């Protein structure tokens with residue numbers, strides 16, 4: 001493999017950084033054969049597990065083209081199933097392992113492929129990302145539902161905790177020895193499978209050329225099923241091996257996927273040997289940090305943040321993404337392009353304000369009773385919707401995926417705490433937004449170089465990095481000091497963060513935000529964003545600077561999220577790091593996309609759904625709904641394989657023709673009916689006036705274009 | 721001096737040499753043609769001149785200034801515009817907005833002329849698609865989408881216009897209109913470089929023609945010279961375009 005200068009620079013920088021970090025945080029613990037040896041044993045064990053998980057990721061990605069964000073969650077789920085069989089039902093280990101790894105996991109993979117993944121082929125990347133992230137939340141929700149309550153689960157290592165053998169004075173437990181052997185064995189098997197067997201060679205060819213593979217006689221359907229079965233099994237192996245090391249905790253095991261991303265990114269998501277190398281670097285690096293370094297309080301998560309940092313470095317060292325010239329023509333349903341007029345947005349906003357004012361005033365008693373603590377729920381809903389709005393221009397219009405909206409929101413909340421926490425002055429909200437914008441621009445740094453999947457990965461790394469290294473600093477959020485955020489002072493009012501006045505304030509802010517965004521969409525900025533979404537290459541050849549455009553849209557998005565975060569801070573009154581984690585941010589992204597990421601109205605849909613899940617769970621109290629707030633968004637996102645447009649599009653299509661001033665929507669509906677009739681009548685369109693365009697189309701169709709001179713008399717005669 | 725000039729351009733994709741020491745020069749006020757069999761490297765050459773493709777070797781000059789290292793958008797701001805063989809329109813936008821994006825952007829480096837909206841309308845008029853301004857561009861047939869791309873490039877007020885198979889997807893009448901429009905544009909001092917498979921279109925329109933075959937520029941001259949060049953005839957022999965009449 002050839003390394004580019006950027007690769008060397010990245011490696012040199014990483015090594016230099018590692019040395020500086022080590023020197024600064026050296027713990028002074030003795031360095032001896034024994035300590036280094038035991039560090040290596042644990043490190044290599046961890047690396048082996050990451051390698052197994054990551055190789056599942058790579059196999060699925062190279063053969064099916066789908067990047068499985070749920071790889072860690074699947075491993076977590078199968079580890080739980082194993083634990084249930086082995087320790088709750090006391091099955092013998094070989095049978096439990098055999099059943100999970102060789103039967104249940106592959107079967108689960110095949111079912112997933114059949115029901116979900118196959119439908120993703122050829123769909124936009126955003127959809128693929130959302131569906132597998134939805135799957136990740138789905139598995140988490142499922143595990144949390146099935147095995148609730150008993151948190152202190154204990155997965156015993158194979159052959160007990162003690163046992164093992166001595167190697168150079170270092171004790172190697174049988175579990176770790178097994179783990180390393182399994183990884184080596186799997187590496188060899190995968191190599192043989194992919195390079196020596198016919199089916200393996202076919203698997204590697206699928207992504208490059210689907211049609212070519214079918215020529216070689218291999219059935220792509222079977223191959224993709226096989227890849228998912230294999231991926232799921234590898235996830236299960238990794239999950240079962242890591243559970244005794246890290247504990248059976250849903251979130252922890254799910255986030256193993258971030259470690260796997262980092263390892264796979266080293267192999268550019270393709271090369272298994274490099275992926276194994278990356279996994280080892282990670283495992284040993286993490287264990288080195290735990291063994292020999294001591295980090296001051298705020299950085300105590302540094303070892304867990306290592307994969308995130310590695311991922312970020314690798315992703316930045318990747319070669320600049322090529323501007324793809326690929327052709328963009330596609331059939332659309334709407335013939336007339338209607339951009340929502342400001343008046344419509346304003347009307348909708350007003351209607352929303354009226355509804356919220358009357359509801360929060362107790363004028364709709366049923367709703368209030370049913371939702372319990374109604375007003376505070378409403379506050380949560382509106383704040384979520386405002387944070388979701390931040391993704392509408394970014395992901396919906398400019399096509400930039402971002403899984404870190406909550407990191408921006410958290411940053412905004414912290415900024416508000418710092419600048420106006422005691423006074424609660426409203427200008428602090430604007431300051432929070434302004435100060436968060438540069439952080440967004442920072443996030444645009446990878447976006448400028450990367451596209452699609454890599455950007456999504458970078459944003460996850462970003463969110464996780466903020467979670468582990470930024471919010472934990474006592475200078476950022478001092479959880480111990482009990483800093484409180486005062487209630488909001490706005491135009492002479494004092495609005496309590498859980499009160500009705502605040503809810504109405506938020507509703508007005510949201511409505512204004514929607515109107516503002518629609519205005520932005522209709523401005524040259526909005527047009528430019530949609531242009532880079534549709535074709536970066538064409539946009540650049542018109543003189544549009546992609547860097548500048550992306551920096552602006554990321555900045556605006558971050559500012560909106562930061563504003564929303566500040567509002568959240570006022571509601572919560574106190575901040576703590578666990579409010580802004582990567583995992584908590586995912587449902588926000590998913591529910592917005594389910595609503596239809598290009599529409600501000602979807603943010604309201606997403607906000608409503610966020611609290612609806614909580615309310616349903618509380619009111620019904622059924623035990624199988626106990627994890628609905630993650631299961632719900634997850635399953636809704638997975639269901640997008642069936643309806644890719646997003647819910648609000650359909651709602652809008654059904655609802656808008658009923659509005660008296662939407663003549664155009666009625667027209668569109670009529671056109672829709674007419675064009676569905678067209679199939680019956682044939683392509684000639686004889687039920688409509690026959691225009692010159694029709695004649696031309698017909699000529700082209702019949703291939704007689706050049707035989708017939710264009711006669712003006714053929715023009716619009718109103719039928720033949 | 722030529723307005724746009726490329727010399728010694730070499731591009732390799734792995735083992736395949738798509739362009740091999742190829743050069744071209746494009747004069748202001750002329751239509752220059754580039755022809756060659758499928759896979760000869762014509763589109764790759766366009767990508768090199770617009771900055772979308774890195775080269776192994778070679779230089780590109782605009783107005784005598786070396787622009788080889790300039791990014792795509794900076795070249796565009798200096799007056800290089802292009803259309804694409806496989807259409808690259810902005811599918812979320814209306815026809816008018818597709819052109820408006822370009823007109824608004826152009827104001828960044830050249831504030832002359834009418835406001836963007838008027839300019840965009842004028843460009844649509846000029847290519848003859850003003851009546852479909854409000855339609856969604858994604859629903860258009862290929863021919864009209866090509867015209868949208870052309871109108872969009874005009875809105876940047878280019879000095880050089882690179883057109884990759886502009887007549888494909890157009891009917892006879894539209895092709896004629898396209899030829900007339902290109903003649904008009906060159907009379908205004910624009911340089912046009914076009915890649916085309918439609919030989920009668922190329923021969924009738926171009927002042928000079930360059931012939932590319934397997935990445936090498938094998939001939940260059942007036943239509944008459946090129947037509948009688950034996951190496952051109954042999955390059956086309958066996959290709960599915962038939963002989964050059």
Ligand SMILES: Nc1ncnc2c1ncn2[C@@H]1O[C@H](COP(=O)(O)OP(=O)(O)OP(=O)(O)O)[C@@H](O)[C@H]1O
Pocket residue numbers: 733736738756757758759760761762763764765805
């Ligand atoms: N990104 C790429 N990677 C690898 N090979 C490429 C790439 N782009 C083009 N090629 C190859 O380079 C050669 C030249 O391609 P190019 O598209 O420039 O030809 P062309 O003259 O435009 O052909 P056509 O008349 O079919 O449009 C072809 O063999 C093509 O397969």
Ligand SMILES: [Mg+2]
Pocket residue numbers: 762763764805
């Ligand atoms: Mg071409």
